[in-house]
Amino acid sequence: MDTIASLFSFITWPVSWVIVQFHKMYGAIFGPDTGWAWGLSIVSLVVLIRICLIPLFVKQIKSTRNMQALQPKMKAIQERYKSDKQRQSEEMMKLYKETGTNPLSSCLPILAQSPFFFALYHVLSAIANGQTIGVINQSLLESARQAHIFGAPLAAKFTNSAAEVQALGASITDVRIVTAVMIIMMSASQFFTQRQLMMKNVDLSVKTPYMQQQKMLMYIFPLIFAGMGINFPVGVLVYWLTTNVWTMGQQMYVINQNPTPGSKAQDAYLQRLLKSVTHSGEVKGRRRKNIVKVIVAKGSDRNENERRFFAGLSKAGFAAQADGTVIKSDTIVAEAEGGAAAKRQQPKRQTKAQRQAGTAQQAKDTEAEESAETTEKSASDTESKTSLEKKPETPAKGGTQGQSSGRSRASSGGNRQRKGQQRPKHPSSKK
Known part of the structure; x- marks a missing residue:
């Protein structure tokens, strides 16, 4: 880690200068030798860097969404030219150019933040070794070495020995408890940020290998940072925890206000x-x-x-x-x-048992109606027959009287009425 940090030594001067300026402001409030003054200086450094990286974060969002949308086309190109890697690469670059997508844009915030991260690591390592660096002179060096956050010095690590921690004026128990808690919080914030991105802000209608890769990274990244965290000084853990919390809050804002279509x-x-x-x-x-x-x-x-x-x-x-x-x-x-x-107005849907019960009830009602009609008809016929038996017959006198009597019998007899035109009587009949 020290070798990598030394590669970014060119940026240690501006990083140390920014920290010292914030330390002057917070030192006037909390005291120059307190952990609050130095800890808040590191937090303010993170906030300043992340504000400057907002344009890159916007590009990262656009690039990530474009990559999600292009996954089906990329998969089709890979299957079509799976035996020709060069043609496959050419078609991929052509697709990126046509859609204006840059695969590296999704990594821009992390890449841009890395020099500041390693520069801060280099500054804190120098403080732990009692060396001046950048604009941090001997007086500021002594003040930083006396600063403790919850009993842990800014330059202490989880892997330090008891003698090294004692030289910084602290106990190994305090250092390991504070660093362990910060490492857990750092990993948990990283996991939650990735989880809310995958669970809420991904188009669920598109199933691609990209989504499977993101799910794997959701579990792998926190483990990687947890393993690296034991080698970070407390000041670097403050930096990394602050940037993770910032990323989580920034991601929550984007999800709530500008979500991915289809998510x-x-x-x-x-x-x-x-x-x-x-x-x-x-x-x-x-x-x-x-x-x-x-x-x-x-x-x-x-x-x-x-x-x-x-x-x-x-x-x-x-x-x-x-x-x-x-x-x-x-x-x-x-x-x-x-x-x-x-x-x-649509009728309610009935169950099979209700339909069968309704059909049986309807059949009973129909049978009762038919029985009532039969009884009523039988009574009517009986009444008509009784009326005919009681009424005396009147002999016909003349054609008109006979016709009148015939009509009377037809109206009272009902069933014996002759339909159609009546046949005229014979001329020999008496009038």
């Missing part, structure tokens, strides 16, 4: 946006309008989360516009209400 984080974000639009009747904020604008421009290429968002807008009576705003539409409201009413 669980995007679904949660669009549901929050839908709730806000339904409550206020408008899309608030330029960034939110840009997101709605991009989704509208996709057209039929929208993913499931985006289609669900538009369906929710339509149900609430809103229509998204090309400029990212929404308008109220009475037609959409009427269609939504009509669809809801039609849906409510």
Whole structure:
């Protein structure tokens, strides 16, 4: 580690100068020889570096998303030219050039941060050995060696012997407890950052080897840093823990405010946006309008989360516009209400037992109705027959009287009525 740190010795002067400037500010508050003054100086150094690296972090996000989107095409190229490695490499470079993707962009923040990390390691190693370095003179060196964080000197390591720790004015137990806790926190923050990236901010509709690699790194990286952490001074552990916490918070902000399309984080974000639009009747904020604008421009290429968002807008009576705003539409409201009413009018689905019970009850009701009709008809016939037996017959007198009597018998007899035109009587009959 000392050999690697010496390669970045050219940057130790600016790193030590920044630490000393922050130490002057915090020393006026907490005291120049306290662990708070020197510890907060290192934390402030991390914050300053990470603020300067924000543009690289933005490029890292774009590159990571582009790499995720290109995984199916890259896999197709590898299968097509698996026997020709040179042609495969050429096609890969052509694909990167066409899409404007740089595979190294995802590593830029780590690569840019490495010189500062090793320079700080070099500074703290010099302090542990009692050597002046950069702008840290002898008085500052003595002040830094007296600074302790929870009983552990800034320059102490987990692997130091009891004599080395005692020379720094501390006990080996305090040093190992403090360093072990910081190493665990450093590894846990690294794991949580990678886990929330994989679980929430990855397009689940695309299954590629890239996702499997990221899952492996999620478990491997914390173990690597835990193994390296036992060789880091306490001051370097403060630096690394601070940068991990910064990365975790930065990643949480990106996931909540600018999630990857097709991920669980995007679904949660669009549901929050839908709730806000339904409550206020408008899309608030330029960034939110840009997101709605991009989704509208996709057209039929929208993913499931985006289609669900538009369906929710339509149900609430809103229509998204090309400029990212929404308008109220009475037609959409009427269609939504009509669809809801039609849906409510649909009968409830019955179980097989309920359907069989209903069929049996219907058969019983039909049988009872037929029995009642038969009884009523039988009673009617009996009544008609009794009426005919009691009524005396009147002899016919003339044609008109005979016809009248015939019509009377036809109306009372019912079944004996002759249909059609009646046959005229014979001329020889008496009138």
